[in-house]
Structure formats: structure tokens, C-alpha cells
Amino acid sequence: MSATSETVATQASTNGTSVLLSVDNVTLTFGGVKAISDISFNINKGEIRAIIGPNGAGKTSMLNVINGFYHPQKGQISYKGKTRRRMKPYQAASSGIARTFQNVALFSGMSTLDNIMSGRSLKMKRGLFWQALHVGPARQEEIEHRAYVEKIIDFLEIAHIRKQPVGKLPYGLQKRVELGRAMAMEPELLLLDEPMAGMNLEEKEDMSRFVLDLNSEFGTTIALIEHDMGVVMDLADRVVVLDYGQKIADGTPAEVQSNQNVIDAYLGVAS
């Protein structure tokens, strides 16, 4: 928290929905190479926001900036009205930002249950003493969180792999477990980095259903990176398009789809 300068945001967006996160003129360079240059966009509370673009467009870097893994050289991020220049990843986590990874980043030595339980770490408070005895409050706490985690397991329909080590699970299920782990944090903003990459049609449909349900039932705001245009068009409320680290379009799926820049840069390449 030390490195944050806080200003009360006065942003209340035009159409009545409130802005959860806004990215303002962010530039990120690696050893002189610009990964992201001067990008601004925002994410409204409760929406599903897609970030798309060809490979190397800076999508993942953008997520990394949002959750504090990279620190941008220029620009700032405002989240829930607070502006931060530098934020540690765990600070992002405790302020309600969770994410999944492009290449599944599960804790491979732990079971599905433990992986999702790990998402509850921030919510668990009991100290070493109670943990050591594993009676009273610590045990009670563990059980309460287990109950919450079980709801997620039920939600994601992964009851049958509850006790299996995640390392051996098929890829599609691993992605689901990873989503579960992020859900366990009860985030306000959930960043999904290519949640459907490498999945077959059925798995994609399941995952889309989970994302939509998650958004509507838990009210979680979601920002996702996705390659499958069909999926993006179905899921997203608004889409921002990046290309070579620059923003080339921003709007509803329909608007973006008809945007000439996008057709040239992305759809043109893809087809």
C-alpha cells in the first residue's frame, strides 16, 4: 500500500453504470521494446469485457499490468475509485482482483479441493496457534471455507475430481479448476486469460456457460482475453481490440466486428 497515491475518482460514467476499473494512458516497455503503448479503456461494474487481438498484441501484458505483476512506465490504473501507480500482486488480490492464466498455473502438487481452498487464503485469518492445534476456531474456519469451496465445486460440476491431484487431470478440467480457484477469492474483478484455449467444442460451451452464470449469479465483473471470435461475440458486453500494443477499437461486439481497423488487423489476418 505504500506505493499507492490515492485520489478519489469522480468518474461516474454517462450511462448510469459505474466504472470498476479504468486504465489511463498506460505504457509498458521491456528493455526499450514497447509491449503496450498509451492504452486507455475502462471496465464497468458487472459487465463482461473482452480484450482481443492477434498474438503479441499485448493482451496478457495488459492483464499483468492490471493485477500488478508488471508496473507500467507511464499511465495509471484506477480501481474502485483509487488510483495506483505501483501495486503488488497480492495487493491486487486483496483488493478483489483475481485471475486465471493462459497456461494453467495450478498448484500441481495439490488436489482439486486444495487448489480451490488456496483461493480462500485471503479470507482465512486464524493464526499459527489455532492451526497447530487444529481445534476450535481454525478447524471451524477450515470447515466454513470448505463449505464455500464445495459450492464452487458444485457450480463447476467437478465433484468427481474433488480429491484428485490436479497434475494428472485433462487440460479442460484443469482450466475449470483454475477458474474455481479464482472464484474462491470472491473477486469483484476476474481476469481470464484465454479461458477456452485448447478446449474442444463441448468444453468451450461448458466454460462459456460457467462464465455467464458466474457473471449473472455472483455479479462478478469479468475481463477476458479470448481468441475464439464466436465465443467473444456471444459472451462479451464490450470488446477492446489491441494490435501491436495499441488500442485499435473499443465498443460492443457488433461495433467492433464492423470496425475497419479490426477487420484489417485482426479478422483479416485470421480469415
Next chain:
Amino acid sequence: MEALSIGLDAFFLAPFRDMFSLPDLLIQVIWEGFVSGVLYALIALGFVLIYKASSVFNFAQGIMVVFAALVLVSLYNYGVPAWLALILTIGVMGLLALSIERVILRKLVNQHEAILLMATIGLTLIIKGAGQLFFGGEPKSMITEELGLSTGSSDWEVFDGIVIFQHIDIAAAVIAIIMVAALALFFSKTRIGRALRAVADDHQAALSVGISLNQIWAIVWFASGIVALVTGIMWGARSDVSFALEIIALKALAVLILGGFTSVPGAIVGGLIVGIGEKLFEVYWGPIFGGGVEAWFAYVLALIFLLFRPQGMFGERHIERV
């Protein structure tokens, strides 16, 4: 306040006053440090060779030094002529390299670095046990003269004092320099050497040169076996051939931290820094702590260094991706 300023003086100023008041001693200390630094550097060189080619952090390098020296000395003691013993020892080191590659490394391809490290720790136990079983645990003298190395010393009068140079130390320095040069030549001029460099960067590329990974591993282990033999002779000549050397060889780890795991120049510079640094520290600062600081100076130096530059002197900074 008084005590503090005395303490600060004792730590930060007095040692330097001592240095300049007896410059001949200083030169002697630096020379001693330089020579042990050369030996540290040689051990580190053995590590680097293997690490570069196979990402194996060879914990057994220290014991290989002891083992090579033991084989040499014992062969001579059994009546084998010195020159023949030297050749036979080289053969033994070659055999060792080959069997390590066959029996251990080949089975552990693509394993995590930590597992490979632990395998070499196991290897250390085996070599140590075998060495003690066959040659006995008691210290032995190196057959310095029989190998044609001078044991005399030369004096150098300077600053109203005398600095003593042991011939064997000079020889050690010279041989080390020759050895590094030879390795540099080997790496840059020979086909195998180039393949070795390629392997460090990219295993596939090495295969395309037409040399199998297995061969390369055998070769680097053999090369570091020879480096170990040379180190063993030099070290043995300065003190005795004993298993205590193994612990001292751990200092090469500190050297590697300073110089980086993959850099040959780094190993040399690191070795010299550690060697000279610990001698200076022992002589000029040691008394403050009650002596014996040589035992940990290298590691603490490495630790402090790591805190400021985790990637080593010559290493590159990595950008972590998620």
C-alpha cells in the same frame, strides 16, 4: 559513544592502516590469496563446464578433485612410475565420466535441476566411500617432485621486507592459465567445443551438429575430471591429499555465485575475489572476530552479493512471464 567509535575505527580504518604499515606482508597475503583463488577458480571451472553443457550442478566436483589426486598418489605408491600413473589417472577419470553419463545422467534426462543436484550429492557419497575404501582415509603427500614440479621457493625483497613465492604456487598459477587458455581454444576452435557451446544454448541445435547429447555429457564430465586432476595435484602439493579438501571445495559454490554458473571468466574472477578477499579478511579483520573467519567469509560475501545482484556478475536479468 567512545566504545562505538573505537569499534568503528577497529573495523573500518585500523585494518587499512595495518595494510599500509607493512606492505610486504600485504603483498604476501595477496599472493597467497591469489594462489588459493586460482585453485577455487579451477574447481569452479569444473562446475561451470558441466553446468553449461547439461544444467547439472555438479556437487561432486570437490570430491572428484580429491579422488583424482588420491588415484594418482596411490598408483605411484603401488610402484607405478609417476608419468604412467598420471596417464592411468586420466584414464580413470575418463572411465568415471563415461559411467556417470551412462548410469546416472542418461536416466535423469529432463529432470528438474534440484533432482540432478541431489543425484550429484549421491554421487559424492559413492566416490567418497569408494575412495576411502580403496585408498584409505588418511592424508597422503602429493608426488610433487616426481611429477617434475619444483618444491623450492624464491624470495623477493621489497619494502624492507621479504615476500616468499613458493615455486609450486607459481607453477599452479601458470598451469591454471595454460589450462584456461586451452579450454578457451577448445571451445572456440574444435568442432566438439562448438557443439558444447551450442548445447548450452539449445539442445536441438547441438544435435544438428551431429554430436549426441550423451557424447557431449561424457566429454564435459571427462574435461572437468581433468580439471579436477590438475586442481588435485596443485592443491595436494600445497597441503596434503585428504578428504578435508572436499569441504573447502564447497567454497567454489560461493565463487560460482559471484561469477555466475555459466561463465568461465566469471569463475576465474570470482575465484580470485574469494581467494584474495578471504585472506585479506582473515589477516586484517580476523583478529576482531577471534580468527577463523576464512571458513565463512566466501559464503557471506556471496550472500551479500546475491542480495544486490541475484543473477551474478555476468548473468543476465530475466523477465518473468506469466
Next chain:
Amino acid sequence: MLYREAGQFKTTYADDQALLPIAQDRIGLFIILAIAFVALPLFASEFFLSSIMIPFLVFSLAAIGLNILMGYAGQLSLGTGAFMGVGAYACYKLTTLYPDMSIIVVLLLSGVFSAAIGVVFGLPSLRIKGLYLAITTLAAQFFLEWCFIRIGWLYNYNDSGAIEVPTRTILGLAVTGPQATPLTRYMFILCVVTIMTLIAANVLRGRIGRSWMMIRDMDIAAELMGIKPLNAKLSAFAFSSYYCGVAGALMVFFWLGSAEVEAFDINHSFLILFMVIIGGMGSLTGCFMGAAFIWVLPVILRAIPSAFDLNLLAATMEHISSIVIGVLIIFFLIVEPHGLARLWQIGKEKLRTWPFPYAT
């Protein structure tokens, strides 16, 4: 095969999350505890207790300490011996400074010192990973060894430079020092190790243990889940060193009776390391298996020549056992990098799914 689990179902999360959810495991543990607490004290010889069981328990505890750091938190350490030394010297100083303080309190406090030193040497782990970290623990090892020699205050300026364990009693019964019988010492150690193992198991399955494993498996993801690397790593160092410290104190006070710095040297660190590797990283059961293996195997090897009337020197057998352990380490790394514990687990899984080759 031996595991007939049909009909074992859980109606509460507490039962489901129990340390040993399978009835047969609970029975097995009960039998082991019964042997340790009842059968051995009744039937075992003094030699067996003092030369095999006591060291075995001490090493198991030290291995648990190292395993917490290495197997659960993923931080390599080569300084276990020195951390044990800190515990031992702290225990000695405390009990000689405050002779009236209960030995139990002293023992528990001595771990605190070791934990504090562990945290100091764990600080670099925030910036340094893997092999590099091993170097900093080596620094700890040699620096602390040096301290044990050079700081006379630590051993009350004894001429011998060794710490001599004074006699301490609990309820009038001598538990340390020359008067303490092997049986008393064994029972005391057994209780300490049992309780501390239980505590370790509890911590490891809770939030704190999970945070260590998160850092071990995927530190970046862990940080993004809100784990502060500083807290997780340092707490692992502290917890681990505490165990090593208590093990060190137990080693000197309840086993050796007196100790010099050699008892805590780098070879000692390696010994514990081998126990963890062979036993199995990330497994408490493995710590006991590894300790039994590394400690008992040489004892057996040493016994072999006399059994066959061979007149081999003890030193020779020492060397052979060194070779055997080396070979076994490599064997395990090749065949099963997760050690005896994983073998046991695989075997157990086989027994659970028997006659099927795997669960369906």
C-alpha cells in the same frame, strides 16, 4: 487388498478433512503408536532404545524440520546441522543460566532461538531461488559453526569447547544427564516427537501449510492469490528452523549427552538432507521412513560382518554404507524422485484399488 473401504462415508467436513480419513490407516497408526509407547518400553533392550530408537526419533524430527522447508515450501537448505546447533546451544545456555526452569520449557524456548536465526538466514530467499538459496544456507552453516567455536560464552568457556548436559528432572525423575535412563529419555523424546509431528501435520493441512505449498508449486500464482511471499517464506524458515532447533536440543540433551561443534557440521546437514530425499519430499511419513533408512541401514550394515564372522573394520563398513546410501539416493531419484513415502503411497493405492491396477 487390506484396505476395505466400502461403507466408510463422511457426514461432516471435519471427518472428511481428518488427518487419516481411512479407518485402516487409523488402525495402522494406532498399532504403531502402541508398539512405540507400550511394546518397546516393555521389551526393547537399552541398547536398542539408546542406539536406534532415540537417534531415529531425533533425526525424524530434524527431517520434518527440513522437509517443511524443502518439501513443502520448496526452499533448498544445506544448513540444517547448524540450525540444530543453535537449538542445542540455546538449550544449554538457557538451562545453565536458569537451572530451575523446567526442561520442557527450555526445550521449547530453544527452538525459538533457532527459528529467529532461521528467519535471518531466510531473508535472502525473497530475492534468491533454488540453488542460489542453497549457498546462503551454506553461509549460515559455516558462519554458525564458526560461532559455536569462537564464541566461548556459548559453551560457558569450557576447556573442552563442548557442551556437557547437566542433569535435569521432571517430577523428580532424571530425564537428562548421566542419571537419566535410556527408557526415560526415549519416552520423553517419543512424546515430544509425537506431539510435534501432530502439530506439523495440522499446520501443513491448514492455511499456513497451503500457503507454503502454493509458493512451492507456483510462486507467481500464489502471489496473485494474495499470498505475501515474505510471510510465506519466512514463516516456513521459522517453522522449519524451530523443528530443527528442538531436534538439535533433543539430540544433545537426550541422546549424545555432550557435543562439540562437529555434531552440527555440514556432514550432519547432508545426513538430514538424505533422509528427506530418500524418505520423500513433501511427506511427513517420509521423514520417519528416511530417518529409519539412513540411520538403521548403516547399523545393519555394521552388524553384517559380525554375523558372518568377518573381521572387517568398522571404518570399512562406514565406507560401504556411504556407497550404499549414495547408490540408493541415485536409485531413488531415477526410479521414484519422491522417495519411500511415494513408494508407500503407490503401494497403498495399489492395496486400496486391489485387485484393479488403478482406481476407476
Next chain:
Amino acid sequence: MNKAVEVQSDLTGNAQALPSFPHYLLRNAELYRERVAMRHKDLGIWHEWTWPALLSEIRRFSLGLQQLGAQPGDKVAIIGGNRPRMYWGFAAIQALGAIPVPVYADSVAEEMVYVLDHAEIRYALCQDQEQVDKVLSLQEKLPGLQCLIYDEERGMRAYDPDQVRSFQSVQSLGDQTVERDPSAVANWCDGIDRISIDDLCVILYTSGTTGRPKGVMLSNRNLILTSLNANRFDALSEQEETIAYLPLAWVGDHVFSYGQSYTAGYCVCCPESPDTVTFDRLEIAPSYFFAPPRVFENLLTAITVNMEDAGRVKHGMFKYFIKVANKYGEKILNGDSVSPWGRALYSVGNLCVYGPLKNRLGMTKVRVAYTAGEAIGPDIFRFYRSLGINLKQLYGQTEASVYITAQPDGEIDANTVGTPSIDVEIDIADNGEVLYRSPGVFMGYYKNDEATNSTKTPEGWVHTGDAGFIDDAGHLRIIDRSKDVGKLNDGSLFPPKYIENKLKFFPEIKEVVAFGDGRDYVAAFVNIDLTAVANWAERNNIVYGSYQELAAHPAIYDIVRSHVEKVNADLAAESRVAGAQIKRFLVLHKELDADDGELTRTLKVRRTFIVDRYGELIEALYSDKQEQFVSTEVTFEDGRTGKIEATVKIQDIVSNQASAAQVAI
């Protein structure tokens, strides 16, 4: 409050029975205060309800339902899987004098609308959003529908709360009633007391192999007496544990998981999900277990496949001890005399194989297991028995409240279905059809007197539609559906199911459809079992891209041919069916599927449908063609339809000549 009713029981004298299941609920809550009545694995652990807790849940729901306006005689649909609230629905509805109508949850909308409309459903208790959506999509066709109640919350936010309510909200309606009027509980009990034993208890729709489903009306008397008799037959007590995993709308599940549970007071466990039944069964280890042959077949296939992957020593040991079990197991189970050596071998086998195997199957504690619904392969049947599982056959029908015949302990024969159950009379008609009369005989088909009259005689005898005979030991043997038994052109007898079942007992073969009635010879469609065959293909390095490709593989044809030849040899040995040997067969290019209408929801073959659908293939079988192109419309899981096309090969078989001696007979 618990009024016992004296009921006449012809064979066993007078029996005590309560007039309805809600009466039994009240009794159990008194009698078994501490006993667990129901378990449900949910969110990772087993939740338990004792009988009093069960009563409370049911009463709250029932009172809420009453508040919603449910009247005696109203029909309430129950659409969902094996979940506690679905089961609670039965008693809650019955307590109001209303009639529960369980509906197959996986039936497609058109099937469902027929049932809901025909039964004049006023309320529907649905498991989840999927079922609610299905019913709502039919809303305009169901004018009488008042309200839907759902069990699982997920996705249920966007619905009209007056029309679609959660189970809990209905329960709290009940709570409010009690708060307002504390006498509501007593009134509720009075309402139960007004139920008569001869009132309609439940309507169960039979899916039927042909035509529209028929609503079988069962009275309290039917179900309660049958349940009591069944409990008595196998000495079932409140100690039993069962796992409920078969369709709720099927009479078997209704009697096993509801009727017998309430009358005996035993515990019913609901699995976490259909995917986890195997594991959940392992956890619960039921003492009373029921499964159709298909489940036992699949289990055995899974066992065999699993053991193929075992090491050689273990596999050898397994095979050896299975042989031992084959030799001694059944005898030991039946209490016959076995040599001490045999007993010793068997007990070693029990330690090494049978015990652990039963453990993995969750059948360690099984006291009584039944298979019914179809004929089970004798080998499969014996396999389970030889392990020491008391598996028995029973023969039943929805119209009989299940039990017609069952095998008593110790009188087990794989080829019979046992002796008449308690209070059941059996008669064989001249054409070989089996008729029965019992207290379980249904009241009639709902709104279908024509069908009722053609099935049930005025004297109470019911036509089963199955052909069979009673053997010397007094056991019933079933050959086939009486109307399916046909004749070849040369006059030989053609019992299709008899032939099909013989083939289906081979693990590689999943389904068979045999033809021959009015033809010159017998020919058959064969469906391979993908699990077994895929495993075999993997072990033999046979590469295939799809089911279709695998089915057409020559090696598969070879396997099937060898099986057909074995069956032919069997048939040749029996003079009555020697003429019915298979001359030509083909392996179907797609799996027969209930979604395509080829199987019923209970996974029985719909013969007439298949004859229509695959007419060209059948004609090819009776021509000299060696292959035939076919194009089939299919429905995918998500409801889309598509076409699959294939050229199916036809294989000839040289049939065994019946031996001269047999011909002479």
C-alpha cells in the same frame, strides 16, 4: 393416529398394514426416532435425515403445497433425479390426498408433454432449471398447470416467482401456516387419516415399447402389501441401506427406494450425481441392492477391462481365483457340500480377490441383490454369485407393483426367475403367456379403460405378454415376449430375444436385433460395445477414427462372427430352436440410442421402429448383397440433428446342421 388396517392375504393369513405411506412416515418418526431415513451426498459429504427430520421436511413442504392450493385428487408431477426432495415430494403430495406422477427426467419435451397433459398435472416438482425450462416450454399445452417448484437454485433467478417457486420457499409457506395456525399440523395429520388403503397412490407411466405411454394406477393397497410381502420374503428390516440411482419414475425404484423403505424403515442414500454412483456406492456399501442386468453387465465389462491392464502375475492370480470361484463359489453360497480343499482355496481367493473386488464394487455388505427387467446372462449372473454376492433374479411388472416371481435364497438357477412371490398366483395360458393375480395388481390404466380391459380380466388376472412355463421345481422360466415369438418360413420357432440375449452376453456385443419371423432364415444387426472393443483395439494397435470406422473394421467382424458361430452351436444343441441359427449378420455403423428413438428410455430395443428405420439394411440381409449403403438421421446430445452415412458390410455364416438324432426327434 396410526390406524392399522386388517387386510386379507390369501396365502399367508392376515397381515397388518397401515393405509398409506404418510401413515408409515408418521409411524417411522415415532418408532425409529434415531434412525437415519435418508442420506444425500451433496457438496462433498453425506447429509443425513433421521425419520423425525424427514417427517418435518415433508410436512413443511406438504403444508406449503396446501397453501398453494393443492387439493385431494390433484396430480403433481415429479421430474428429476434421485434427490431427497424428489422423494419427499411423494409423501408430501400423498399426505394431501393428491397423486404424485413421477416422470422420466430425461424424456424429451414431446414425450413429456403427453404425460403431463394426459395426467392433467396441476403442479410440477422439478429438479433444476433444465426441467423447469422443459415444462415451461410446454406451458400453453398444459392449461391446468398452476405452479412449478424447483429443487436446485442454480440459474433460477430470472423466473416469475409466482409461477416458479423454490422448494425452500414452499417449505417456508408451510412454516408460516403453522405460525398462523398451530393446529395446522394436527389438521394435516387428520387429512392423512382420511386416506383409505384403496385410494389411488401413484400413477406410473410405462414407457412401453410401442405406442403412447400408459399411466398405471397403483393403489395404496397395491404398493403397501407388495412392499410388506417383499420385505418379509427377504427379511428386510430397518437395518438395510440402499442406494437410489435408478429413474424415479420407474416402478422398481418407486418400490425399492420408497415403498419398501417406508414400510421397513430402512435408509435410502442418494448419490452426489449420476457420474459418481460407483464411488458413492463404494462409500455407502448398501446391504440391499437392485440393478437391471445392464448395470451388472457394464460392471463386469469394466472389471474385465480393468484387469487387462493389471500386471501379469496379478492378472494370472485373478483368473485363477475366478476359476476357483466358478467351481466352488455358488455351491458355498447355496450351502451345498464342498470339499475342505475347495473351501480352503475359496477362502484364499476371498482374501486375495473376491473380498477386495466386492469392496471396490461397494458390495461388501450386500445381503440381497436383485436383477430384473430383462434376462441376465447366465455367466454374468453366476460370476457375481460365485463371488459370494447373493444376487437373485426377480420377474416383475409395473402393473404388478413389481413382484410376480422371485428366487428364494438357496434356490437359484440362472435360467429361471424364481417362484411366485408371496400372495401371487401364476397361471400359464394356452398360448404360453404368463398370467398372474396378486394384491399388487394395478387398479387400471389412467383414462384408458380399453387397455385396462385387454390386460386385466374381470377376475383380476393380468396378462404379462411374456411367454414362459413353470419347470419341475416350480420355478418360472421366461422365453420371450409372447407376441415376439415368431416362425420362420419353414415352420421353425424363432424366439428373437432368446437369440439376442445369447449374443449380448459376449462383452464386445452391446445390442443385437434379430430378424426371422416370416423369413427364410434368421439374420441379425449387431451393435458393438465401444468400451470393451476400444480397449481391445488399443491393446491390438488397431487405429480408428470413429465408432463407425471401428464398427466396420474386419477384425471386429471376425470377433463378432466367432461369437455368432458359438451361439449357433448352442442353438443347434437345442432341438426347439435349432432352426433359428443366424445365417447372416451385419455390425451397425452407429450405436442404437434412446435419443434417436431406437431404444426406450429404459434402454430396450424398439423393434418396429428399427424395422422402419433400417428397412434397406434388413432387405440387404435377405438378399445376396455383400454390403449396403445407408444414410441415417441422428440427434446429437445438444438436440441438433444431422445425418450419418455408411456402407455396411454383411457377413455370411455357415450354420451348423442340427444332428440327425435331433432332427429325428
